[in-house]
Amino acid sequence: MMQGALHGLLVVDLTSHLSGPYCTMLLGDMGAEVIKVERPGAGDDSRRMPPMVDGMGAPYALWNRNKRSIALDPKAPEDAEVLRRLIARADVLVENMRPGALARMGWDWPALHALNPRLILASISGFGQDGPWAAHGGFDLMAQGMAGLMASNGPVEGEPHRLPIAISDISAGMFACIGILGALQARQRTGRGQQVEASLFESALALSIYEAAAVLGTGRRPERLGQAHRGAAPYQIFRTADGYITLGAGQDHFFARLCDLLGQPDLAKDARFATVAARVANHGALVAILNEHLARRDSATWLAALEEAGIPAEKVLHYDEALAHPQAIARGVVTEVPGARQGLRRTLAPAVQLKDTPSAVRRPAPALDEHGAEIRRWVMQDPPPATR
Structure with missing residues (x-):
């Protein structure tokens, strides 16, 4: 298999649920070495998210591919040292804890930057690292409601609607990934890492191109349009005799x-x-x-x-029809997971392709602490190995 564009990049993944794991999945798809740090005994909560396939949550299996897992308790001195050494070797550290949680673990930005000046720290949160709402818990549901997505969706005379996809989670993961790639390019010039931020709230707002234009251009609240488009007509779903x-x-x-x-x-x-x-x-x-x-x-x-x-x-297709559509088949939208022993045997292929350094699914989602022993052996070498 050809090397990905980010081959040789080491990412330490301190994330859970969806926004952070989606970001690190994208980096792993492009060839980065992603080490997922999980809670001993429990791991990421999404491991138990239905539907379950061979004892693993299918959502977890999809967005945690191309990663290795180690279980660490930062409060335990030996595990804290392993984490310290991982961070010292890393190019990127991604976390999506509540603002301040990383600092309480002893890893505020000054400490991280002193340990590893080339490190890029990407933080994903519900509402940002500062401001009056920073301490609020932020799931996709709350971000959609706060960002206007719900109020602008649904029937014209009906109730606000939650988009049934976790749009703020996924977009926050994407924006964080874009920020990391930009920070890596800047590091090529400066030799120094920096902080990258993304929030579910701001990511959802960034998607409101037409709605924000209406507010900023006219000062008025845009009305809910149902299936209508704000700037084109006819541009919507129509019912035919059979669908x-x-x-x-x-x-x-x-x-x-x-x-x-x-x-x-x-x-x-x-x-x-x-x-x-x-x-x-x-x-x-x-x-x-x-x-x-x-x-x-x-x-x-x-x-x-x-x-x-x-x-x-x-x-208009259902998801099962979309995944089986001739165009999806021709484009390889669904791909086999190499070496899958549990969880999904098939998964979504990376949506962005680089022709010379292709993104790919190179390994299945890991079992909890599946790679813990080998990572510990590697990271405790002193001096660190010359090559990854």
């Missing part, structure tokens, strides 16, 4: 083709729908007309006609 399709005909030339396809060419000239702004303003009337026409034929018939007309549209 649902997505239809993106918001641009004028796409809309004109759609009107022709529906046998309603004059609709594109109607003052209510002649421009993007007009269609957005008269979204309700437009959708009512389109619903009436699209419900008359099945999805396959519409999708074939829309493709021939060059109008962006696709079928």
Whole structure:
């Protein structure tokens, strides 16, 4: 297997649950050596997150691939020394404890920087390392609610909706990974590490491109739109005779083709729908007309006609259908886990590919303390080994 882009990089992973492990998973996919430090006897709580597969939580198995595990109790002197030596050798330390917890362990930034001036410390938290909400516990649920995601999602006249994916956790992990890569590049110039921060709250806010633009541009609270788009119409899900399709005909030339396809060419000239702004303003009337026409034929018939007309549209799939789709198969979206003895035998492949230094699933998620003995032997060598 070809070496990844981050081959030779040592990452010490002090994270649990999702945001931090997702960040270190991305680094491991790109070839970094990731050592996951876990609580003795229990490990990461997500090890017990259902569905269970061969005694391991399937979510844990997915986002903790490409890592090795060691169980350490920082309060025990011998384990504290192992952790100290790991940090001294590391390029990156990632943690997602509550702000201040790492410092209470004796590892505030001045202490870390003095031990290892090249170290990059990435901290992921619910609301950031400072500010009046820093001490608040931050799960994805709270971040979605605080960042406006819930208030802006759901039916127009309904209750706020939680996005069913852990969007703030995942985006915080991604932003932390981006920050780490930037800090590594800066270290190439300066020779010094630095602190990197990401929070679930700010990550969720960073995704609100259209909503933030509305607030910052007009000073008004953006209304909940349901399936509608703030800047394009028609651009949403539509029901057909046998299912649902997505239809993106918001641009004028796409809309004109759609009107022709529906046998309603004059609709594109109607003052209510002649421009993007007009269609957005008269979204309700437009959708009512389109619903009436699209419900008359099945999805396959519409999708074939829309493709021939060059109008962006696709079928709405369930997750099992998406993972089995010919495009997903052709792109290798699902991959085999090499050497998997427990947990998932198949997993999602890395979503970003570098052609010369490919990301890859190189090892399965570890059992608790699976690599503890070998890591202890390695890290207690004095002086440290010349190569990793």
